[in-house]
Amino acid sequence: MQREKNWRYYLFQPYKWLVFGPVLVLSMLLAAIFILLFCRWCPRFCNQKVAPGWCSLNTLTALSSVEVRGQERMDPRQSYIIVANHLSHFDIFLLYGRLGLDIRWVMKQELRSLPFFGIAAEKLGHIYIDRSDRAKAHKQLREAQQKFTPGSSIIFFPEGTRSEKGVLLPFKSGAFVMAKQMQLPILPVVLAGTDAVVPARSLDLYPGKTVMTVLEPISKEDVISLSHDQLKQRARNAILNEQQSALC
Numbered sequence: 001m002q003r004e005k006n007w008r009y010y011l012f013q014p015y016k017w018l019v020f021g022p023v024l025v026l027s028m029l030l031a032a033i034f035i036l037l038f039c040r041w042c043p044r045f046c047n048q049k050v051a052p053g054w055c056s057l058n059t060l061t062a063l064s065s066v067e068v069r070g071q072e073r074m075d076p077r078q079s080y081i082i083v084a085n086h087l088s089h090f091d092i093f094l095l096y097g098r099l100g101l102d103i104r105w106v107m108k109q110e111l112r113s114l115p116f117f118g119i120a121a122e123k124l125g126h127i128y129i130d131r132s133d134r135a136k137a138h139k140q141l142r143e144a145q146q147k148f149t150p151g152s153s154i155i156f157f158p159e160g161t162r163s164e165k166g167v168l169l170p171f172k173s174g175a176f177v178m179a180k181q182m183q184l185p186i187l188p189v190v191l192a193g194t195d196a197v198v199p200a201r202s203l204d205l206y207p208g209k210t211v212m213t214v215l216e217p218i219s220k221e222d223v224i225s226l227s228h229d230q231l232k233q234r235a236r237n238a239i240l241n242e243q244q245s246a247l248c
Contacts (some may be wrong), residue, residue, distance in 0.1 A: 011205060015063075016205050023061045027054055032116035039123045045125050048102050055097030063207035064090075064197050067072050070214035076100060079153050081179040081189040083235050085243070086157035086169055089203070090196035094212045095155060095189065103151040106141070106174070129156070129174075140179060144209065153187070154178065158232070162200035168243065171236045176228035186218040188235045190242040211244055 039046045059066060074080070082103065084095060084176040096103065105126040112118040112128050122128070127144040130136040156175035159201070163169050179186050193210035213240050225232060 001105055007120075012206060020055050020058075020061050020205060027057055029116055030062040032120035035120040035123055036162045039120075043124070044102065047104045051102065051124065055093040057089075059093045059097055062090075062093075062197065062205060065209045066094055066098050067209070067211045067213075069211065071100065071163040071215055073214050074187055079151060079184050081182070081184050081237075082153050082155040082177050082187045082189060083158050083171075083175050084155065084189040085191055085239050086159050086162045087166060088192055088198045088200060089160060090198040090210070091157075091191050094191060094194065094210055098212060099189070099214075102149075103155050104144075104148075104152055105155060106144075106156050125149070125152075131160070137174070139247070141174060145178065145182060148182065153184075158235070163195075164200040165193055166243075167238050168236065171230055173232060176235070179223050179231065182227055183220055185220045185223060186231060186235055187239045188215040188218070189213065190215065190239050190246075192243070194248060211246075213246075215239070215242060 003040065026158065034050055034208070035046045080101070082095075082099075082101070084091065093127055094106075104124075107126055107128055109128045109130045123142070125147065129140045131137060134225060138232065154175075155179075158171040158175050159169040160172050161169070176186070178184075190213040191210070192213070196206070196208040198205050203237055218231060218234060222234075226234070
């Protein structure tokens with residue numbers, strides 16, 4: 001998203017570098033150390049309290065608001081395959097910090113090399129896949145299924161990358177294949193406004209209002225009866241319709 005650089009933007013820049021940046025790095029370091037030390041004994045606490053707390057802290061420090069809609073549509077005791085549109089690095093703060101589920105991410109292999117973040121995410125059970133090798137990625141997803149903990153949910157960005165203009169990209173099949181294999185309902189989630197806070201392909205932070213909308217889940221029965229292509233199209237249409245209705 002192209003941002004107008006007015007006087008408010010330039011006034012915010014010292015805060016971004018002198019306050020938000022140091023808080024982000026220090027809080028990530030402390031959260032990662034805590035997770036590495038204690039995840040073995042209290043994994044659910046680390047994944048449902050420590051990591052979401054880190055996300056909420058940094059959303060607050062970014063001086064940005066989050067509105068959550070439709071949370072009543074999901075059951076916190078139910079496992080889901082979650083699919084969300086992807087606009088910004090800031091998406092992670094909303095989904096992890098405010099969704100309220102015990103979630104595991106499917107992430108690209110390259111993130112494993114990030115200092116502290118990479119190993120901490122692995123300890124929490126998040127799933128790294130090698131997107132350059134399709135056969136290897138499928139194997140990694142199968143291994144993740146075998147380690148799946150009932151009551152937790154797995155989250156995908158099915159576009160595969162961030163949308164630079166907010167236009168919903170075609171969906172990849174991985175999330176929907178896994179939903180059928182595991183016979184789990186699919187929970188579509190729509191994010192809005194995060195690309196105004198941090199545009200795609202950028203670290204140019206600026207405060208803004210963000211919205212996360214939980215849509216009606218695709219039931220387990222539909223997951224079983226429909227093909228993964230039909231599920232992919234249904235989830236994409238649901239997200240696209242919500243985006244379009246928000247513009248009206």
